[in-house]
Amino acid sequence: MALLTREAKGVFAISPTPFDEDGAVDFDSLRRLVDFYESVGVTGITLLGQMGEAPKLSHDEATRIVSQVLQWTRLPVVVGVSAPGYAAMRELTSDVMAAGAAGVMVAPPNTLRTDDQIVGYYEGVAAALGDSVPLVLQDYPLSFSVVMSPKVVARIARAVPSCVMLKHEDWPGLEKISALRDFEAAGEMPRLSILCGNGGLFLDFEVERGADGAMTGYCFPEMLVDVVTGADRIEESHDIFDAHLPLLRYEQQPGIGLAVRKYVMKRRGLLASDAQRAPRGVLSSRARAEIDYLLARLGRLDKRANLVA
Amino acid sequence: MALLTREAKGVFAISPTPFDEDGAVDFDSLRRLVDFYESVGVTGITLLGQMGEAPKLSHDEATRIVSQVLQWTRLPVVVGVSAPGYAAMRELTSDVMAAGAAGVMVAPPNTLRTDDQIVGYYEGVAAALGDSVPLVLQDYPLSFSVVMSPKVVARIARAVPSCVMLKHEDWPGLEKISALRDFEAAGEMPRLSILCGNGGLFLDFEVERGADGAMTGYCFPEMLVDVVTGADRIEESHDIFDAHLPLLRYEQQPGIGLAVRKYVMKRRGLLASDAQRAPRGVLSSRARAEIDYLLARLGRLDKRANLVA
């Protein structure tokens, strides 16, 4: 399987982990998801991210999920391997790279504060995982409380040659994309593939700022693909983005966002169940009605959202 | 001037503080803002909030701003008086209540952690300010890092009789509104007026959940008024809300949100300058072009956004 490169672009779909009502991993739904992602034109799949309920999986479950997906698809697969220590990170990385993963993604522990601490942490990651494993730097201050200035991202890019991609989910983050592309143009850092997360909330402008695409798990990845590939159809890109924004915003709520996503994916027929393992956010009947209402409104503007009730 | 009550509803506009290019308070623009707010149907005005750059004002400037606004309007005026200690809070409260303010708003210091610490803090506030000063509880975990469960809000409402309003900006927060209204229905807490902040990002559903309105500073308060007063025109409310959502989301970015707001208000002719005092977020030319683009798109759906270039 090809390794992740600095030239990666498009949409890497962050896959949820399907469970059945008893809490077992639902591999049938996972297969369906993978086929779906391929059918809508994503260019990669990300497994075991935070929204993949990775901490709720045993090591064996985690590696089996990765192995199965790698047997089903030829798309590059990125695997989240964040862990409190380098040892567990190395174990999982070793297993998933052997199975054919394209690279691994590492979020910073939320105790890091100074610039040097952050850079040093990623130097340690690379030393622990080995130089040959492509690394995705996850920059998500809202969730991890670690704030990386553009200069720190540039320092990491210089100091860690295996770091080839930035999962960009700073907020606000548009200027950061511009700053990084300016650094690259000035020869101050090697190029990084920049894929945007943060639920896609600013994807309409992120692409225009120079991002290579998206890495997020919004329940209609078709829209993400539309926007990322629509650089020469600006108005149409904004139209489809804006049509989805009310639902996208609703899905992006901390704590219950994954419940929203799984609920819609179940309604779309992709997941047999929207069950999560504990701890989980739960949708009230009022919340489900609100989502149904948003879907109905969206269906008028994007026929792909016309779901059978 | 009438005091704030538990029955308050509608839209309380959080006013920015206008400065001229030299950094002096621009009272002409402030007057224009107050007239504008009245003209669009807001039911109250909030001064010296975080988005009012309160910490950048001297005590004299702050009290003069409040006094002036109170001379210009008969709308109830809420004043932000958050401070690291009760002494400064009491001084400012005393001055603004004497000038005719309807109540004061207090955010929690970000060192509070346990339920008891939070409740105790607001008991201390009431003891410091006196029972006769109507108090607005500001619940904004994203900004203050203080997390109040619905039970804690209910405890504060019971323990602090002068607390009559919740500025609700938890995220996600829809279930919290429902939980509080359920508590009230069950007789477990006195009624609070609930006005929603958080930039208005969920206002479409917050009103349906039982909120009494909005307290936020979005650059088109007309839309907030439309949504809050549109309870019997659900589809139309969502239509106008959704039309504004791309811009609203852009304005709600931490750090640069106020720069966006002031830029649009300047373009609307409300502010003579979009200057902020330091420390300030600054808009790049790319950012201004993005805002202009969003305004142009919005203008097609809401003619009030058709601004002269």
Place this chain on the structure above:
Amino acid sequence: MALLTREAKGVFAISPTPFDEDGAVDFDSLRRLVDFYESVGVTGITLLGQMGEAPKLSHDEATRIVSQVLQWTRLPVVVGVSAPGYAAMRELTSDVMAAGAAGVMVAPPNTLRTDDQIVGYYEGVAAALGDSVPLVLQDYPLSFSVVMSPKVVARIARAVPSCVMLKHEDWPGLEKISALRDFEAAGEMPRLSILCGNGGLFLDFEVERGADGAMTGYCFPEMLVDVVTGADRIEESHDIFDAHLPLLRYEQQPGIGLAVRKYVMKRRGLLASDAQRAPRGVLSSRARAEIDYLLARLGRLDKRANLVA
């Protein structure tokens, strides 16, 4: 092997994990440590705590360390199993309980804020691990940023019957011990064994307040035993405690504390090497000279500290 009970008392030594200069687990030194702990009168051993470098161990290394120690000693062994999710926690717990551990210790994830979140987390832990696994609640706000009021500890004790011990390392914490013992006397919570951590910095008074002993890793556990068993010799207890306090304080520094501890244990002949796995705190030559100086001064008051240079 007997399970941990609410009546546990004495000193549970938190063992460091010995490594050789190449970073491999040094089982010879570990054996020596266990024999040493038994020889000085500790009543239990804690493995895989934060100071045991647990996150730097692979799952296999962690379980092998526990198995080996359990073959060498009949003392009750508590194992740290904190993990970002319940799945990994359950896996490790299952393995170490099968090997004969007396119980497991769980620290709260540092995202918990409200009282309900904290109680709910430990209810979830008990549900994940099963009711038959004795649980040690680790209350260490300085390190984990989670603040538990005495009422929250009492709620956990009531809601989670398998929780039998509190590792108490709040700071300040003397009043918390008194409050918990008062709750117990009033029948408001079941008894917990309270063993004090926080480097032992307040052990002199903690015992007088009602703690059952210590669970910490100070490099002279003999002193901890002296203080914990010296309840009827108050002055002597304080004398020996005060003699060690300068070194104890030096060892308790965040970040480099473990380096200090391993350095002294190497000088005492207990560890073949003071190596740590990355990331690690490193002692400068000035720091080592300071420790040597403190040891020399201590040696005049406690002959057990008269080490060969």
Place this chain on the structure above:
Amino acid sequence: MALLTREAKGVFAISPTPFDEDGAVDFDSLRRLVDFYESVGVTGITLLGQMGEAPKLSHDEATRIVSQVLQWTRLPVVVGVSAPGYAAMRELTSDVMAAGAAGVMVAPPNTLRTDDQIVGYYEGVAAALGDSVPLVLQDYPLSFSVVMSPKVVARIARAVPSCVMLKHEDWPGLEKISALRDFEAAGEMPRLSILCGNGGLFLDFEVERGADGAMTGYCFPEMLVDVVTGADRIEESHDIFDAHLPLLRYEQQPGIGLAVRKYVMKRRGLLASDAQRAPRGVLSSRARAEIDYLLARLGRLDKRANLVA
């Protein structure tokens, strides 16, 4: 009055603010304190620090306290002026410098994260206060959650010429002192006076590492003077430090530390009352008995601690 310089040394006593039982500022006790500080050989006084209950004082009270103390003493007086915004900071600075203060001390707001944010904040402080006001940089991560690497301190020292002193209370912090002195020796930053806070918990070694003295409020400043001036009597310095360490440690507890300090100062006859304004930590009778016990033990080693019961 002379301004603070980079050559400042000795002990700057952080004065508590005395209140009477009704909560009024007790100027008689304050006068007594100032006389006492002079009598024991301190080289400066710090007012309105966190331990001076500054946030509980009105602006008028704060400025009156500073004015009074400046009339009573010729020692240099540093005033804490930390505030949420530059405006209040500038107002207080202007007033106290006009009254004769030697300089002001500013702690960082706890929202700062990146190196650039921290440096930028202090550049903004200097711009707000003016270049002629000597500035003390307060580096206290345990209390403010802002972590400054030695490189950041050096950057501030270079970027802000008016910054002449570091109040050093990082923990652990010995290596930071050495690193800063090494930077100075290498010409990479201008000299800073380094006075150590953190309750004096590491003062014995801080002086040996190159600190110029202490700025803290321990209830026996005589000991601080002994240690700081005892560089040529190393053993005696450690003896007196170690004798005080059990009490010093007890006083250094967060939350109740000031209550301990005021209690001892009252027992010493320096304060008429140990009252604090709300919010306050309160000593239980058990805590007071513990302090009395520590004082009795200390009195055997340091006759200055032999207090009348």
